[in-house]
Amino acid sequence: LMEAKYDHVYDLMEYHRLSSGISPSSSSASTASANNNDAGYYTADGYLDVDQDGIPDSEEYSSGGTTAMDDVNDHLARHWFNFGKSPYLTFLFYQTLFVLCAALFVYIEPVSGGSGIPDIKCYLNGIDVPRIVEFKTLVCRVMGVTFSVAAGLPVGKEGPMVHSGGVVAAVISQGRTKFWGVDTSFSKFSDFRNDREKRDFVACGAAAGIASAFGAPIGGVLLSLEEGASYWSTNLTWRAFFCAMITLGTLFVVRNQDSKWGQANVEKLFSLGEFTSIGGGSSNFSVWELLLFILIGCLGGLIGACFNAGSEHLTIWRMKHINHSKKRRVLEVLAISMLVTTVSFVMPLLWGRCTELPTDMQDWTNQEKELVANLVPFNCVPGKEYNEVASLYLCEADVAIRQLFHFRETGETDSSTFSSAALFLFFIPYTTLACIVYGIAVPAGLFVPSLLAGAAFGRLFGHLLHKLDHTSGTFADSGTYALMGSAAVLGGMARMTISLTVILLEATGNMQYVLPLMMTLMAARFTGNAFNEGIYDINIHLKHIPFLEPEVPTIAERHEIVAGQVMSTEVKCLRPVERVGIVYDLLKSVGHGNFPIVDTASSGTLYGTASRSMLCTLLQRRAFGQPHDVNNGQHHSSTDGGVDYAELLGPKRLSPLVQWDTIERVYPRYPKIDDVQLRPGDRNCWLDLRPYANTAPYTINETASIQRTYRLFRTLGLRFLCVVNHTNQVVGIITRVDLLPES
């Protein structure tokens, strides 16, 4: 029964869960240790004592403040408040150190830089990006993102988390890795050792990644779906759902360790803080404000489009001037990190005003009290005053988002917590910095920075509205506007709709925002799409990756192109029984991944296909017969031009057969053609491809329309397609690159 096979899947998912559970927590643990090393410097300043993983983890929390380092802290605290420029230098020193570490990991494994979401998107699209799902990449990415977040750069951990989740899943599904030296493959995992299953695991892992990053299981599934929908199936839906559920369950249990037998703490469920309803039975916004939300969405789409355009130009510039040398990339990271540090110090200094902490907090919720505790007393009296701009720049991004979302607006002017000017002084430079940082050689997510920028923008928008009409009730509170701003800016950059709606709903825990969020995100998507593509698509296109869009490119559609017009016509083919020398030379001379096998006996009819990896394996394992095996009795070995040995051999097979298992077992590390050593006499031997050929490849007629070809490629996730004519003769071959709009 199928249950047996499913059981394997469940087992895997259990492992999977564990690792997903471990992956974020190891990430957070290492961040925590990084913090602890420097607890002297950080907790003393009072602005980095929440651990970097955004999880208000009580153990870490309690261990943070009251260690033996307290006297060091004291010393440093004095140091800090007394010696002018010194804290800046200290800060700069540690940031640089951390950034260097992050850059080091990217130096070791270059594909671990950047956001990770484009990589996963390509992988799910069916593109074999080299080294993207390997254990080494995973380690480098997890360590790298830990350091880059710890360094206080405007980067998020979500993209890398999605990538890590995917890699964890892939590594587990393969049941082994080269990294540990030993072959840990279990026999029962062999079912999963093919591209298709591995892709499913990666999709599930990505969902689990979002589930653990935002506590958003359904949003994670939807993100996997929206970004990698080409091979979606019902089965995959609930597998991903299951993974995400287990991940969230693990997180929930871990976070509620202390209150396992009592009521669970709601605050720990929602990673961006719960939005509570303000009036008892009425919602936080009024019906006509939906129009305002749409307006915010449009503005956010505009901001996102600007961001994307800026980022595109920067990336092009980087590709020209920096990316070719690893040294330059590291230097760039250093320079930009210093810029970031300087800006986050100079801005609060420029602001230079101290605001008093709210004193009357009787009826405030725990969440709000905690936020107050996190305000940064930059050059002000700690415990009494805070610097508004510093609180935004120097807090961790998660905390800053929560402050913008949930900080109560006391007083009558309605903008007392963070004044409009402070928001402005934060929004513009921060967005610019985020744009510059995105793309440097550290692992860097985009979700959190754009949420933060958007929150500032939204709150600013709210303030302006409140200027129009003081009385609360006319307009929703600024927190609601901050949420909409977040959605708008993130949606304007990434152009996702349904998944972002659900992620934000799950992260803020208030269902009444479903309609406003949907409208904002839709508006942002439309506005943004009027100008350019989403940031991830821009990245993919700049890298010239043959990514297949869900729909046929319009140019192709308009010109009524048929398959015969886009195919490559000079097809390199093989015969069913072929000379080893010819095969070897072919593999050496061209880099194609697949070769049609044509039946020369019947004027080039398609017999099947052979993949490069299979041919290499066959050559390496010497699965070929000696010339005399064939010529037994016929004696015309020299006239192999026109003679068809397949016919001469008939049903007889050419000696040392390689088991199909043997070929599959080495997945995905097939030998390269350069690894193959031919002995002197080998070139004249015969390679019988008939037992190994894929005899029923997908084919398409040369008169088929481009739409049909595209659909076949896209829905089946093909790598190549043989083009045949009416009599099944191979007339061409189409791969992904032939289907791209440019060609």
Next chain:
Amino acid sequence: LMEAKYDHVYDLMEYHRLSSGISPSSSSASTASANNNDAGYYTADGYLDVDQDGIPDSEEYSSGGTTAMDDVNDHLARHWFNFGKSPYLTFLFYQTLFVLCAALFVYIEPVSGGSGIPDIKCYLNGIDVPRIVEFKTLVCRVMGVTFSVAAGLPVGKEGPMVHSGGVVAAVISQGRTKFWGVDTSFSKFSDFRNDREKRDFVACGAAAGIASAFGAPIGGVLLSLEEGASYWSTNLTWRAFFCAMITLGTLFVVRNQDSKWGQANVEKLFSLGEFTSIGGGSSNFSVWELLLFILIGCLGGLIGACFNAGSEHLTIWRMKHINHSKKRRVLEVLAISMLVTTVSFVMPLLWGRCTELPTDMQDWTNQEKELVANLVPFNCVPGKEYNEVASLYLCEADVAIRQLFHFRETGETDSSTFSSAALFLFFIPYTTLACIVYGIAVPAGLFVPSLLAGAAFGRLFGHLLHKLDHTSGTFADSGTYALMGSAAVLGGMARMTISLTVILLEATGNMQYVLPLMMTLMAARFTGNAFNEGIYDINIHLKHIPFLEPEVPTIAERHEIVAGQVMSTEVKCLRPVERVGIVYDLLKSVGHGNFPIVDTASSGTLYGTASRSMLCTLLQRRAFGQPHDVNNGQHHSSTDGGVDYAELLGPKRLSPLVQWDTIERVYPRYPKIDDVQLRPGDRNCWLDLRPYANTAPYTINETASIQRTYRLFRTLGLRFLCVVNHTNQVVGIITRVDLLPES
């Protein structure tokens, strides 16, 4: 640009939205008028004065009680409380009347009976169920469901609503209908007049249906996705999302008509009532209760499996004994309706106890106060007491669900509102009735009845737990358990996971239940699947519809079947230029939908395919040439056996060409072969199929594995597939029925 095409889509969706907006409201309006006709009987009893659509619509509300009929009411009220059996008879009379009306509509259009979700599921799977997406079906279903819900049967309006949404979308996308007599087709809709686009519209419409039934836009999109995922694409995702958003937006604005400029009313957002957090910062359940929720899930799965098994046996029995005669079907409806009425009267009588209404409601929310007002004073003092069992049976299902979810448990025994015995006396008979009713000839959804049964079950479970430990805090409140019970039972019947999670979250508005709901639904699905299939799949299989499951059937997979083993070998083929007589006879003699065209010149190579609808159109439009056209100069018209006229003709076309447009324009009402009248001399004419043939059909090699064939079918949504050998000769044909596990 693509925008131009998109614009059309938007336009359509706007129409779409309007109709979706209209569809439910017309439904509710007609229910309301049905109520008003009999307002005397209903509002007097005090238990049917909330209109049937579950929307506490203030206009209808106010018009309900204070009409000129008040004195009639008074009269009847006295009647009611004084003359023993008479109210039962009155009630019975009206129920029977309503049920008869509902049955009448199904009598007119048989496919409008049942749930509607299986139909939509089949349609999205690519099956052409006759008359399923026509305007007449829509009207009959909307009217039918109005009456069947008004009759108080244990049926829901969600399945029919999903179906209606789909039909509205389909009808609009076609831009016209035969029903109105006039051809309303707009030229700009012609892009959408094909199966694929129509399917997308149906999917969007189904999403909008759920969005309006439960106020669950994202859940609607996910339901469309989970149930009809075969052709899912990113584009479709956001189209469906957009539709659902517009639908919800319309509903939101309409429901908040009175408070447009103030805060919107939260209560109107959540169709099953909002769950408010009980403790300030803590969740309504504790961590270890997740295990209890999983247990509920398992029990719910068991109940669902029993329900499905019972329903399956009943359906088989019905198919044998009842379904063949329309009269019997109506009689069955009558009998069952009387049974339902009797049970809902006898049970409260059996209970016969009066419970006092809660008096101290100072700190209760509006929602709770409203629920108290809806309790039924069956044989008790109205305004002071109520009958627990009657309140469950005789309230409308939506209200009963809300009562079970949200009714506060006052007093120390913790089960004072609805006692365990009352719940028990409701749960068992109601579930049985729902099982019997599902499948009779009225439009009947399953969502609401199973939610109600599940809520009773869950609350019962909660009571039992509270018996173990009185102190609140150890166990969650019974309302939470009722919610989990609902999820479990519905999940156990329908076996959906992610979409039900989101629908329930959106309907109850509290995000903290995301993890418990996920776990419950997962457990229910697993447990249920261990016994049988989901109720919708059972229905589909019993009807012998060639539904393609997402995965290859295991039997086929185990036996390593290849395409050549499942295909039909005696393929009926046509030649590129064929005698009209031969084509006519072929179409008359076999019912197949598609015919390969083989090139007899080159020993049966596949040239293309022709569909029955195209052939019929060609014949009807007389697109054939006279014999002498062909024989010009050759004079061997009698020896057409071996001669290939295609070769003789060369590039010359045979006269009256039919424009491709002409063939497409009649979609989807192609002429039948019986509509075609051949004139005496026609049989010898020639039909040139070459301009019309689909020259690049999808083909598969006879050695391809069944998995590959299945995937091709399923992912591309094919209706047939030509099987060819290595030289492209047609050796067989595969349709959906050949791929079913039975064959």
